[in-house]
Every structure is written in structure tokens, then in C-alpha cells.
Amino acid sequence: EAQVTQNPRYLITVTGKKLTVTCSQNMNHEYMSWYRQDPGLGLRQIYYSMNVEVTDKGDVPEGYKVSRKEKRNFPLILESPSPNQTSLYFCASSHRPGTGYTGELFFGEGSRLTVL
Amino acid sequence: TQLLEQSPQFLSIQEGENLTVYCNSSSVFSSLQWYRQEPGEGPVLLVTVVTGGEVKKLKRLTFQFGDARKDSSLHITAAQPGDTGLYLCASLIQGAQKLVFGQGTRLTINP
Numbered sequence: 001e002a003q004v005t006q007n008p009r010y011l012i013t014v015t016g017k018k019l020t021v022t023c024s025q026n027m028n029h030e031y032m033s034w035y036r037q038d039p040g041l042g043l044r045q046i047y048y049s050m051n052v053e054v055t056d057k058g059d060v061p062e063g064y065k066v067s068r069k070e071k072r073n074f075p076l077i078l079e080s081p082s083p084n085q086t087s088l089y090f091c092a093s094s095h096r097p098g099t100g101y102t103g104e105l106f107f108g109e110g111s112r113l114t115v116l
Numbered sequence: 117t118q119l120l121e122q123s124p125q126f127l128s129i130q131e132g133e134n135l136t137v138y139c140n141s142s143s144v145f146s147s148l149q150w151y152r153q154e155p156g157e158g159p160v161l162l163v164t165v166v167t168g169g170e171v172k173k174l175k176r177l178t179f180q181f182g183d184a185r186k187d188s189s190l191h192i193t194a195a196q197p198g199d200t201g202l203y204l205c206a207s208l209i210q211g212a213q214k215l216v217f218g219q220g221t222r223l224t225i226n227p
Contacts, residue, residue, distance in 0.1 A: 103208040107158030
């Protein structure tokens with residue numbers, strides 16, 4: 001089954017304790033992206049990756065890191081989480097943008113993070 | 117400033133009624149997508165519209181792309197409780213290869 005898998009689905013942590021949210025896709029997609037979803041603000045892009053070893057900042061990258069060492073995996077790292085990073089996080093993937101690309105994204109089920 | 121404005125933000129209606137939700141922008145879209153997100157799930161693509169004036173149907177859902185490609189609407193006929201969810205429109209920013217989302221319309225269909 002084609003899917004994007006995120007872990008953990010739920011996490012409560014404390015300020016400053018480093019954490020990683022994993023994301024894996026089995027569709028051989030080149031493009032992967034992380035979003036956070038907050039009430040009234042919709043989905044905002046954190047980081048994206050066009051291919052292995054190619055990453056770039058989205059609209060709200062502060063406080064986050066990513067890496068893309070393998071095509072299927074795109075972990076999101078919070079080096080020193082703060083309460084304003086409490087949110088619902090989504091990983092998404094798609095084929096590589098190019099001619100005729102219309103941007104359809106496949107999303108994971110989300111990871112709800114609470115930072116105390 | 118929100119690039120995509122969705123209205124209404126919240127809508128609660130009775131089963132069997134019809135409804136329309138809107139997605140508007142001051143910019144021209146190269147393409148526009150509608151996603152539905154159910155509680156505890158990620159958004160799932162419903163449709164992509166590309167051509168101005170385009171109309172697409174998905175069972176009881178009708179999607180329309182404005183002639184000028186600056187607006188879109190989603191019409192649901194005879195709404196059912198299973199239609200409950202958050203409806204998001206999204207547009208690709210040309211050149212930036214990035215999808216931008218509206219704030220969403222949270223739809224509740226009451227039995």
C-alpha cells in the first residue's frame with residue numbers, strides 16, 4: 001500500500017529535550033516536505049527536499065532541522081523544543097516538480113507534539 | 117497575508133442540505149487542488165483543476181475553477197455525515213515549486 005508513515009503519532013516532551021519525528025514514504029517520490037498545522041493558521045511549510053541531499057527552508061524553518069540521506073526518509077529534528085513548537089506536524093511527498101507538475105501531495109497521518 | 121482565502125471558515129448544516137464553499141485569491145493560480153482532512157488523519161487530495169472554467173465532479177461533489185483562475189468553489193449536493201471534515205484548497209506557486217494552503221473550511225454535517 002502506498003503510504004507516508006510518521007512516528008511518533010503523539011509525543012509530549014519538555015522544553016529543551018531534543019526530539020526527532022521520522023517520516024518514510026514507499027512511493028519512490030523525489031519531493032518531501034514537512035508542514036505544521038495550527039488553528040487559524042492552516043498548513044505552513046517548515047522544510048522541503050527536492051531529492052537526496054537537497055533540502056531548503058519553507059515559510060517557518062526556525063527551530064527545526066531536516067536531513068535527506070536516503071530517498072525514502074525525511075526526519076524532522078527539533079534540537080531544543082520550545083512551547084511555541086506545540087503543533088500538529090505533517091510529512092508529505094510527491095513526484096519531483098517539473099514540467100506539467102501540479103503539486104499533488106500525499107500526506108502522512110500526522111504527529112501531534114506537545115512541548116511543556 | 118493569506119494568499120488563499122477560504123470561506124466560510126466554519127459551516128454546520130443538516131444532512132440532505134446543499135452547500136458551497138469558496139477559495140479566493142488576488143493572484144492567478146496555475147492549478148488548484150482541493151483536499152479533505154478527517155480528524156486524526158492527513159489531508160487527502162480530492163481533485164486538481166487546471167483550466168479556467170473547468171468543472172469536475174466527484175459523486176456528489178462538484179468543483180469549479182473560475183474563468184480567470186483566481187477562484188474556485190466546491191459544491192456538495194445532499195450532504196451526508198461522512199462529508200464532515202476540513203476542506204482545504206491549495207495552489208502551486210509558479211516558479212517556487214511550493215504548494216500554499218488556505219486556512220480551510222471546517223464542515224459538520226449533522227444527522
